[in-house]
Amino acid sequence: MTRSDNRKWDELRPIKIVKGVNPHAEGSVEISCGMTKVLVTASVEKGVPPWMKEGDGGWLTSEYGMLPRSTNTRMRREATSGKQGGRTQEIQRLIGRSLRQAIDLSKLEGVTIKIDCDVIVADGGTRTASITGGWVAVNEAIKWAKKEGLVDESFQLNQIAAISLGIVDNQPLLDLCYIEDSNADFDLNIVANEKLELIEVQGTGETRAIKSEEFASLLELGMKGIKEILEIQLK
Numbered sequence: 001m002t003r004s005d006n007r008k009w010d011e012l013r014p015i016k017i018v019k020g021v022n023p024h025a026e027g028s029v030e031i032s033c034g035m036t037k038v039l040v041t042a043s044v045e046k047g048v049p050p051w052m053k054e055g056d057g058g059w060l061t062s063e064y065g066m067l068p069r070s071t072n073t074r075m076r077r078e079a080t081s082g083k084q085g086g087r088t089q090e091i092q093r094l095i096g097r098s099l100r101q102a103i104d105l106s107k108l109e110g111v112t113i114k115i116d117c118d119v120i121v122a123d124g125g126t127r128t129a130s131i132t133g134g135w136v137a138v139n140e141a142i143k144w145a146k147k148e149g150l151v152d153e154s155f156q157l158n159q160i161a162a163i164s165l166g167i168v169d170n171q172p173l174l175d176l177c178y179i180e181d182s183n184a185d186f187d188l189n190i191v192a193n194e195k196l197e198l199i200e201v202q203g204t205g206e207t208r209a210i211k212s213e214e215f216a217s218l219l220e221l222g223m224k225g226i227k228e229i230l231e232i233q234l235k
Contacts, residue, residue, distance in 0.1 A: 001171050004179055005034065012163075012175045012225055013125075015232050017136055027141030031133030034177055035123035040133040042141035043114045044150065058108025060100050060138070062115035064092035064130060070122040091127045092117070094200060098131045098191045099138055101199045102160045111150050113141055124178040128162035128189055132229055135160045159194035161233060163225040165218060167210065172218055174225045186210050190222045194230055 007013065013034030022028035027042035048059050065088065068074045078084050095117060103113075115137065117130035138157065145151045165174045166187035173180055181187055185207045191200040203215070210218075 001169050003173070004177060007175075009171060010174050010221060010224060012228055013177065015132075015229065017133060017232065019136065019140060025137075025141075026144040027137040027139065029133045029136045029140070030120075031129050031136075033125055033129045033132075033175070035121055036125055036129050036177075037119075037121040038126060038129045038133055039118045039120055040130060040137045041116045042134070042137040043116070044141050044145050044148075045112045045114065046110060046150070048110060048112055055109075057106040058103075058111040058113070059105065060096060060103055060108075060113045060115065062092045062096040062099065062117065062130075062134070064088055064095055064117045064119075064127070066119040066122055066126070070119045091130070094127060094191075094202070095130050095134060098160055098162065098199055099134050101191075101193065102135055102138060102158045104156075107155055108151060111145065113138060122178065124176050124181045125164040128164045128191075131160065131162035131191055132233065136233055159230055159233065160191065160199065161226050161229040162189065162191040162200075163222055163229060164189050165222050165225065167214070167218065172214075172221055174221055186214075186218075188218055188222065190219070190226065192223065192226045196223055196226065 016032045018030045021030045022041050025041035026044040029040050031038050068077055115134050119126045142155060146153055164176050166176050166184040168180050168184050186205050188203040192198050
């Protein structure tokens with residue numbers, strides 16, 4: 001099949017990550033994956049959530065939202081309805097869970113990192129772009145925290161990246177744009193670390209079930225994409 005942007009079936013969309021886009025935040029990036037564009041900030045705050053006990057370490061949490069004109073038609077701000085939708089809550093929990101795997105929270109004593117992901121343009125893969133860009137923003141925030149003496153100079157991050165993929169018209173495809181995702185037979189999001197160990201797997205049969213060997217091939221394709229993204233993050 002011919003993809004809408006003429007990519008090969010196993011080819012990523014062009015990825016661009018720009019650091020320091022928000023001078024007020026301890027860490028910030030704008031990440032573009034094809035047309036999808038997300039602003040991610042990482043804020044470092046002293047203190048931890050009330051449910052944490054002294055000596056438990058630190059915490060990382062996230063919030064996610066789509067700007068009203070990030071899609072083809074203007075959507076209503078969730079704040080105007082007084083509550084977040086289920087999709088928003090699910091995505092921000094995924095981002096938080098994933099990025100907590102980058103950090104040894106026990107060594108983040110008395111510090112909370114808050115990740116804010118604001119989707120500027122949505123064309124598929126906003127959650128995976130948020131995680132991939134979020135890791136770079138966290139990395140910048142940790143550098144700031146080291147300079148301020150909030151964390152030890154020896155503090156190390158695990159590298160985390162994410163990618164979407166799926167089967168469309170019986171063809172496995174890497175890094176789905178919106179039109180591909182909305183027509184997928186089966187879609188899959190994976191999060192992994194620099195050792196290519198899986199952190200999270202979200203897969204759904206939209207129009208059909210898939211065989212275990214199809215899933216294994218899809219996972220292999222996803223790991224190919226993860227490897228390429230990890231290299232882009234480091235650059």
